[in-house]
Amino acid sequence: MVRQLIKTQFDNATIKRNYRINIADGAMFSFAMALVSQQTVIPVFIKSIGGSSIAIGMIPVIWTIGFNFPQILIANYASNQHYKKPLLLITGIFQRLFWFVLAIASFYLVDAIPVGFSVTIVFILLALAAIGGGLNFPGWFDLISKITPTNLRGRLFAWRVAIGALLGFAGGYTVKYVLDKMLFPYNYSMLFIIAFFVTMISYSLLFFLKEDTPNKPANKLGYKEYLKLIPVIIKKNKNFRNFLIADVTMIMAFTSFAFFTVDAINKFSLPDSIAGEFTMIMMVSMVFGSLIFGHLADLYGHKNNLLYMSLFTIAACFIALIAVNVYFYYLVFVFAALATAMIQVSRITLVAEMCNDEERAIYAAITNIVTVPFILTGILAGWLAYHFEYNSVFIICMFIGAFAAYWYKYKVIEPRNIKELPLL
Numbered sequence: 442m443v444r445q446l447i448k449t450q451f452d453n454a455t456i457k458r459n460y461r462i463n464i465a466d467g468a469m470f471s472f473a474m475a476l477v478s479q480q481t482v483i484p485v486f487i488k489s490i491g492g493s494s495i496a497i498g499m500i501p502v503i504w505t506i507g508f509n510f511p512q513i514l515i516a517n518y519a520s521n522q523h524y525k526k527p528l529l530l531i532t533g534i535f536q537r538l539f540w541f542v543l544a545i546a547s548f549y550l551v552d553a554i555p556v557g558f559s560v561t562i563v564f565i566l567l568a569l570a571a572i573g574g575g576l577n578f579p580g581w582f583d584l585i586s587k588i589t590p591t592n593l594r595g596r597l598f599a600w601r602v603a604i605g606a607l608l609g610f611a612g613g614y615t616v617k618y619v620l621d622k623m624l625f626p627y628n629y630s631m632l633f634i635i636a637f638f639v640t641m642i643s644y645s646l647l648f649f650l651k652e653d654t655p656n657k658p659a660n661k662l663g664y665k666e667y668l669k670l671i672p673v674i675i676k677k678n679k680n681f682r683n684f685l686i687a688d689v690t691m692i693m694a695f696t697s698f699a700f701f702t703v704d705a706i707n708k709f710s711l712p713d714s715i716a717g718e719f720t721m722i723m724m725v726s727m728v729f730g731s732l733i734f735g736h737l738a739d740l741y742g743h744k745n746n747l748l749y750m751s752l753f754t755i756a757a758c759f760i761a762l763i764a765v766n767v768y769f770y771y772l773v774f775v776f777a778a779l780a781t782a783m784i785q786v787s788r789i790t791l792v793a794e795m796c797n798d799e800e801r802a803i804y805a806a807i808t809n810i811v812t813v814p815f816i817l818t819g820i821l822a823g824w825l826a827y828h829f830e831y832n833s834v835f836i837i838c839m840f841i842g843a844f845a846a847y848w849y850k851y852k853v854i855e856p857r858n859i860k861e862l863p864l865l
Contacts, residue, residue, distance in 0.1 A: 455651050459588045462649050464600045469643035471605020475612035475724060476636040477540065479504060480777060481702045481716040482616055486629050487563065488703055489713060491556035494831075496564075498823020500699050503564050505692070505816040507571025508578070509809035513671075516579040516806035525584035526652045532580060533647060535573035537640040539566050544633035552626045575809075582805045586793045588652060592739055594793070598786040599735020602727055606782075609724035617717025671807055674800075680854050681795045681804070687747070687848040688788070688808065689815040690841055694754050695780075696822040697838035701761060701773050704831040709767045719774045726778035735786045742855040743787035743794070750783035751846040758835040758842065794856040 477483060484497045515532075522528055543566040551559040589597050615635070619628045675682050702716055734746050757776035764770040789805055796804040822834045 455653060456588070456590065456593075459650055460593060460597060462646055463585060463589070463597055464604060466643045466646040467598070467601025468604035468608060469639055469646070471602060472608035472612050473540075473636040473639035473643065475605070475609030475720055476616060476632050476639070478616075478716075478720055478723070480698050480723065480774075480781075481719045482629075482632065483567070484699055484703050485706070485713050485716045487560065488706075489625055489629075490551050490559045490563070492560045493823070494700075494703075494827040495820065495823035496560050497699055497703060498696065498819045498821075498826065499564065500567070500819070501696055502816050502819040503568050504571045505819075506813050507568040508575040509813050509816075511572050511575035512579050512806040513668075513810045515576050516803045519579040519583055520800075520803060522580070524652055525580050525587065526647075526650060528580040529577065529584055530647060532573070532577035533644050536570070536577045537573070537637060537644055539570035539573060540633050540637040540640060542566055543570070544630045544637060547626050547630035547633055551629075578809070579806055582789060582793075583801050584650070584652065586801050588650065591794065594790050595735045595738035595743065595786060598790060599731040599738075602731035602735070602782050602785045603729075606724040606727035606731065606778075609727070610721050613717050613719075613721030613724055615717070616720050617714045620714040620717060621712075670803070671810075674803070674807060675811075678795065680856065680859065681792070683848065683852040683854075684791065684795065685808065685811050687751075687845050687853055689812050690845040690848065691747075691751055691754070692812045692815050693818045694751070694758075694838045694842040694845060696816075696819045697754070697758050697761075697835055698777055698781075699819065700822070700826055700831045700834055701757070701777060704761060705767060705770050705773075707831075708764075709770070711767060715767075719771075722771050722774045723778035723781070726775045727782045730779040730782040731786055734783060738787050738790070742857045743791035744849065744853055744855040746783045746787035747791065747853075748846060748849040750780045750787075751842045751849060753777070753780040753783065755839050755842040755846070758839040761835045762832055791856065 479500055483500055487496050487500065519525065519528060543563070546562055546566060550562060554562075585597075586594070616632060619631050622628075623631060675685065702719055705711060705719070706713070706715060734749065738746050753776045757773045757780065760769065760776065761773045764773065789808065792804050792808050793801055822838075825833045825837070
């Protein structure tokens with residue numbers, strides 16, 4: 442298997458070139474996101490500026506709404522572009538800019554104004570960064586799917602995650618060092634500014650992608666017609682509908698991830714810099730998880746990876762409940778990392794196989810927009826954590842994850858086993 446992971450066959454030089462550039466872009470972007478991890482760094486930052494458990498629970502809510510909602514506004518436009526790369530370059534800069542603004546705000550504002558204003562400013566800037574990502578995503582996803590053959594996509598995303606995780610291990614060490622050696626809030630400002638510059642390196646790589654042939658645009662629709670198409674797709678494509686049910690269920694289970702670091706800090710009286718160690722553990726775990734399961738997905742399909750994702754989430758929540766020391770708690774981040782790797786390797790990649798080429802952007806947008814109401818459970822999770830401690834959240838998320846595992850196993854069909862995709 443190791444030899445097959447390393448040796449990849451390419452149909453031509455352009456596919457090979459794009460494959461390598463995409464890996465480098467994804468690796469650098471993953472490295473940057475390790476420095477500002479939503480599972481480890483951002484929750485501790487919110488706690489450090491005085492945010493409550495409810496505020497911590499708002500982190501995935503704000504990010505997911507900000508990232509997912511704009512996609513439905515731009516997916517129709519993205520679908521009708523003959524060439525996807527120009528749109529990718531325009532929207533990509535906005536995706537990265539707000540990390541720089543957050544660095545400036547952290548340096549000058551968060552320690553100088555009341556807690557409520559500080560948390561609000563941070564959330565607004567996180568939301569803007571997420572919105573930038575949401576505007577970028579449909580065009581990026583459509584381009585990557587267009588220039589990467591189906592039998593290479595699993596390994597592409599696996600290598601993006603794996604190399605990014607290796608770099609992220611260094612990022613975790615950077616987080617630990619910066620949080621230990623620099624005073625608050627300048628330590629977090631430094632992390633944000635480093636993350637910004639690394640994302641700009643990833644952005645520069647996008648200019649070298651080659652998109653040789655124009656797309657055949659999807660049927661041009663007015664905005665109202667486009668919105669009316671969404672329920673038609675969900676109703677007609679039963680397998681996609683079943684996937685969405687499992688997907689939104691897992692979105693609710695993932696709310697537990699925002700609380701793992703803060704829970705460990707509270708339970709075992711740990712310093713904030715422990716977030717760096719947890720990040721390093723997650724990165725190492727993602728290397729092995731993404732490479733192994735990415736290759737398996739190319740061979741057997743992506744559905745099984747999403748089943749494993751739900752099982753890994755259950756395991757993370759269970760260990761968080763029973764861990765008696767921080768060393769045992771490390772396993773929480775191992776399983777959380779494996780679940781995260783499965784999302785990055787297989788979630789949207791599976792969706793790309795459930796539709797035709799011209800429909801990729803709208804299917805991706807539907808997948809993400811449908812999750813928006815369900816991510817609001819993060820607010821409820823924060824309320825539960827505030828009133829009944831974090832264990833209550835972990836117990837509920839275990840049962841939610843179990844339902845998702847059942848649905849992936851028995852309701853979702855691997856698209857490669859379906860002879861014909863539904864046509865609109």
